[in-house]
Amino acid sequence: MRHTLRTALIPLAFVLMPPGAGQAGEFDATVTDVVENHILPRFDALAGTSEALDAAALADCTPGPALQEAWGAAFDAWISASHLRFGPTEADNRAFSLAFWPDSRGATPKALSALIADSDPAVESAEDFAQVSIAAQGFYALEYMLYDDQFAEMGTPAYRCALIRAMTGDIERTTLAIATDWHETWAGYLLPPPSGPYRDEEEVLGELFGALSQGLQFTSDTRLGRPMGTFDRPRATRAEARRSGRSLRHVELSLAALRDLAERLSGDDAELRAQVDEGFQTAQDLAAGLDDPVFAGVDDPSGRLRVEILQQAVDHIRQQEAANVGARLGVSAGFNALDGD
Amino acid sequence: MTSRRTFLAGMLAAGALPTPTWAEAGDPAFLSAARAPDGAYRLCGLDARGQVLFQQPLPARGHAAAAHPTRPEAVAFARRPGTFALVVDCRSGRIAARLDSPEGRHFYGHGAFSDDGALLFTPENDYEAGQGVIGVWDVASGYSRVDEVPSGGVGPHDILRLPDGSFVVANGGIETHPDAGRAKLNLPVMRPNLTYMSAAGSIRSQMELPEEMHLNSIRHLALSDDGLVAFAMQWQGDEYEAPALLGLHREGQEPLLAMAEGPMHDAMQGYAGSVAMDAAGTRAAISSPRGGLVQIFDTATGELVEQVAEADACGLSCGAGGFVITSGIGHVIGYDTGSGRSDWQAASEMQWDNHLVRIG
Numbered sequence: 001m002r003h004t005l006r007t008a009l010i011p012l013a014f015v016l017m018p019p020g021a022g023q024a025g026e027f028d029a030t031v032t033d034v035v036e037n038h039i040l041p042r043f044d045a046l047a048g049t050s051e052a053l054d055a056a057a058l059a060d061c062t063p064g065p066a067l068q069e070a071w072g073a074a075f076d077a078w079i080s081a082s083h084l085r086f087g088p089t090e091a092d093n094r095a096f097s098l099a100f101w102p103d104s105r106g107a108t109p110k111a112l113s114a115l116i117a118d119s120d121p122a123v124e125s126a127e128d129f130a131q132v133s134i135a136a137q138g139f140y141a142l143e144y145m146l147y148d149d150q151f152a153e154m155g156t157p158a159y160r161c162a163l164i165r166a167m168t169g170d171i172e173r174t175t176l177a178i179a180t181d182w183h184e185t186w187a188g189y190l191l192p193p194p195s196g197p198y199r200d201e202e203e204v205l206g207e208l209f210g211a212l213s214q215g216l217q218f219t220s221d222t223r224l225g226r227p228m229g230t231f232d233r234p235r236a237t238r239a240e241a242r243r244s245g246r247s248l249r250h251v252e253l254s255l256a257a258l259r260d261l262a263e264r265l266s267g268d269d270a271e272l273r274a275q276v277d278e279g280f281q282t283a284q285d286l287a288a289g290l291d292d293p294v295f296a297g298v299d300d301p302s303g304r305l306r307v308e309i310l311q312q313a314v315d316h317i318r319q320q321e322a323a324n325v326g327a328r329l330g331v332s333a334g335f336n337a338l339d340g341d
Numbered sequence: 342m343t344s345r346r347t348f349l350a351g352m353l354a355a356g357a358l359p360t361p362t363w364a365e366a367g368d369p370a371f372l373s374a375a376r377a378p379d380g381a382y383r384l385c386g387l388d389a390r391g392q393v394l395f396q397q398p399l400p401a402r403g404h405a406a407a408a409h410p411t412r413p414e415a416v417a418f419a420r421r422p423g424t425f426a427l428v429v430d431c432r433s434g435r436i437a438a439r440l441d442s443p444e445g446r447h448f449y450g451h452g453a454f455s456d457d458g459a460l461l462f463t464p465e466n467d468y469e470a471g472q473g474v475i476g477v478w479d480v481a482s483g484y485s486r487v488d489e490v491p492s493g494g495v496g497p498h499d500i501l502r503l504p505d506g507s508f509v510v511a512n513g514g515i516e517t518h519p520d521a522g523r524a525k526l527n528l529p530v531m532r533p534n535l536t537y538m539s540a541a542g543s544i545r546s547q548m549e550l551p552e553e554m555h556l557n558s559i560r561h562l563a564l565s566d567d568g569l570v571a572f573a574m575q576w577q578g579d580e581y582e583a584p585a586l587l588g589l590h591r592e593g594q595e596p597l598l599a600m601a602e603g604p605m606h607d608a609m610q611g612y613a614g615s616v617a618m619d620a621a622g623t624r625a626a627i628s629s630p631r632g633g634l635v636q637i638f639d640t641a642t643g644e645l646v647e648q649v650a651e652a653d654a655c656g657l658s659c660g661a662g663g664f665v666i667t668s669g670i671g672h673v674i675g676y677d678t679g680s681g682r683s684d685w686q687a688a689s690e691m692q693w694d695n696h697l698v699r700i701g
Contacts, residue, residue: 090650096605103603104581135603199688206670210633210652222607226581238581336630336655336669340575340614341404341420341450341560341695 027201027329028192030267034208035187038261042081043088047179049074050172057168061161063146068244071146074171075139075246079253083215083261086207087189088181094174097130098138101240102226107135109151112144115163116155123159123166130170140241142167147243205329212261212325216318219254223247224311227295234298242294252287255280255314262317265325272324279321283313363700366413366431367394372698373656373667374403374417375691383691384417386431389661391673391687397434399427404450405499405696409480410458415700416440416484421498422447422466422519428484438484445469446476447519451499454480455540456506460487462542464497464510468518471527473497475510475542493536493544495527499562501570506540509570509592513558515577528577533559535572537592546592554584561615561696563659565622568592569640573616573627583611587627589640599625599643601636608632615696617657617664624678626664630655635666637678649676656697667693 049070056070078098089095100108111133115123122128135141144151145164154160189196190204198204222240227247229235239247259280266273287310297303326332363369369386375396377383382399384406397417404420413431424447428438442448442465452463461478473492478484494512501509514533516526532555535548550557556578563571570590576583585598586609600606613627618640626637635649635657649666651674656667663678673687 086650093605096603100603102581102607104607105603107603133602203670206652221580229579336614336653336693336695337633340612340630340655 025192025201027205027267030265030329031190031192031201031204031208033267034261034264035190038264039084039190040182040187042077042084042257043175043179043182046074046077046081047172047175049077050168050175054165054168054172057165061164063152063164067164068146071139071142071168072244072246074175075241076249076253078139078175079250080257083211083218083254083258085214086211087186088178091177091181093134094178096138097134098171098174099140100135100138101140102222102238103135103140104238107133108141109144109148111136112141112151112163113154116151116159119155119159123162126166126169126173129166137167137170139171142171143241143244202330206331208261208265209322209326209329209331212258212265212322213318215254215258215261216314216322219251219258220311220314220318223251223254224295224307224314227298228304228307228311229298231301231304234304236294236296236298239295245293247294248287248290248292251310252284255284255287258317259284262322262325265329267328269328272321272328275324276317276321279313279317283310283317286310286313361413361432362411363413363431369394369431369700371658371665372406372408372415372417372700373691373696374399374406374694375689376402376694378690384415384427384429385691386415387673387697390675390685391665391667391689393689393691395431395434396691397427397429397431397436400425403694405452406698407452407454407461408698408700410454410456412458415698416452416461418448418450418452418463420694421449422468422517422523423450424448426452426463440478440484440486442476443486443489446474449496449498453500453502453508456502462500462508464492464500465489466496466517471495471516471518473510473512475500475508475538477542488542490538490542491544493538493547494534495531496533496558497536498560501562501564503537503564503570504566504568507545508538508540508542509562509564510536510538511559511562511572512536513560513575514555515558525577528556531555531558531577533557533574535559535570535590548590548592548596550588550596557584557586559588561613563616563618563625563657565618565640566620567622569618569622571616571618571625571640572596573613575613576611578611580611581607583607583609585643586611586613586629587616587625587636587638589625589643597640597643599638599640599645601645601648605636605645605648608634609636614655615657617659617697619659619663619678620661624663626657628654628657628666630669635664635676637664647678647681649674655695656693658697658699665697667697669693 053070053074227239262276370389371387383396385396386394402420406417418426424442426440430437446465449464463476477488479487496513496515498513499511514531537545557574561573572588585600587599588596590596609629610631633652637647653669658665666674671689675684677684
């Protein structure tokens with residue numbers, strides 16, 4: 001229910017505030033580099049691959065290799081941008097409509113089953129489809145339609161085809177809206193001098209550092225931690241996008257994207273950059289050597305240990321290298337977030 | 342809210358104004374503990390638009406405060422397991438009195454005055470017994486300790502006075518001991534509850550959640566004018582199995598649990614830091630500083646209706662048109678639930694701590 005639930009982007013209102021004192025611009029080059037060479041290309045790639053996905057579905061909605069490949073390319077682009085969760089991705093619940101995961105209570109298969117069982121006509125119109133449960137929208141919902149046997153036979157072929165096209169059309173429009181907002185509005189807010197929601201350079205750097213820090217946390221806690229479960233109760237079936245065999249791939253894509261961001265946030269500090277590279281390389285080597293695409297190995301102690309070692313390497317980046325990047329930028333994690341009560 | 346201000350206006354007209362009054366303290370609308378840029382801790386009074394009216398030094402990190410119903414006096418509590426609470430005269434900044442928890446007790450960081458302002462009630466830990474108590478302090482005699490009653494559970498964290506003058510206590514269920522810092526000692530057997538007690542402090546009834554939610558520590562409370570209690574929880578189990586973090590309850594009835602769908606619920610990371618209810622009692626908000634998110638629910642249906650993204654958001658209070666939100670990076674935001682936008686914002690050098698306490 002994307003349009004009834006409102007996500008307020010409070011920073012918009014800060015437009016009215018007088019400009020802050022942060023005109024120092026010590027990190028102008030860093031911010032410009034991140035916006036122009038990290039953020040914008042990722043959302044352009046997401047919009048481009050999503051357009052190709054919709055075109056592929058319109059050409060042939062059969063859940064075969066061609067459509068799966070187009071979906072995989074767009075999903076790759078999303079995972080490679082999904083740490084940038086502020087501004088345009090958060091308006092109108094766009095990010096959740098692209099990526100309804102984790103889905104601990106199985107809302108996505110339930111919502112899809114309901115649409116198919118009712119032959120819900122919402123699939124006939126873009127406006128109506130944008131109003132269905134967001135659990136039935138986006139890349140993870142499409143994965144069920146393209147890879148899950150349960151959905152391959154459900155309902156009629158014509159309805160499944162219409163549903164798939166409704167999903168790809170929605171993805172195309174959403175990713176285009178995000179890219180457009182980035183180009184037309186949000187990039188200008190971040191670029192020096194800070195404007196819009198950002199009062200000063202420190203707030204811009206805080207936002208960018210937050211994306212790095214939260215991206216690492218999500219990969220560690222969620223992409224790896226969810227299937228790991230506990231030692232006594234590993235939960236392989238909670239792995240991300242396991243139906244399409246993409247669980248480990250998402251870890252690798254996110255590490256590559258976060259490494260690119262961390263390198264750029266290291267700026268011209270060669271020593272810091274070398275540390276960042278070493279930290280990420282360690283984790284990326286472990287991931288590449290894992291040979292366990294959906295973390296099925298967590299079910300036995302030695303397999304779980306190997307995933308845990310990868311998780312520790314990601315946590316190490318967060319605690320050491322990313323923390324040093326934060327120190328360079330003069331930003332750190334929140335006061336309340338670190339230590340609640 | 343009928344209120345102390347209308348009441349005082351009446352008194353003024355009648356020429357019977359008792360002294361001193363909150364007006365003399367600049368009529369702050371809110372109190373919040375904070376960390377100042379120099380790293381020192383403060384209690385601040387804020388006006389209705391988030392501007393700092395006064396600040397008073399605290400010897401250590403504060404948590405929440407209780408405002409006296411009529412006198413311009415606030416009791417600022419140390420963060421658990423702190424043993425001090427300071428009575429601050431909000432006109433002069435003078436420390437009017439200091440409360441030290443008795444031997445074998447520490448505060449949890451919250452407190453509530455009796456209806457007439459004569460007594461102060463403070464949730465405390467009787468840590469050798471591993472039981473919660475409510476300390477009772479006599480205001481007129483300079484906040485002397487006069488009594489202590491059982492809280493009805495372990496780890497009583499927050500307490501609020503209900504419209505009829507009785508109280509509701511959030512027994513968080515988690516046993517701690519100062520020797521072990523903030524370490525949680527009883528998770529496998531914890532049983533949080535809401536305990537309703539009379540104005541005199543005798544337990545009247547209790548609400549416990551189902552057994553499968555026993556790891557959901559009931560921690561903070563908010564209240565509508567007609568006595569609907571909103572309670573915010575902090576899940577101690579697997580983050581991806583976290584149940585609802587907000588509940589709504591009227592004494593003697595079944596609670597209504599409120600949560601968002603799928604990843605929107607997960608975005609709260611199993612943790613609600615503060616809770617508030619709007620003036621009409623139709624919306625309840627919980628904050629997750631970890632998720633940088635405030636979620637606002639319909640109190641009748643328990644459905645998520647709005648969310649506000651704000652980094653390190655934690656303090657929440659009822660405000661004109663909706664809610665006031667504070668953050669650890671110094672923002673104070675007046676959020677209007679009607680328009681879905683912020684009406685106003687204030688920025689400060691202060692890092693606002695967990696709670697924003699409304700006066701009046």
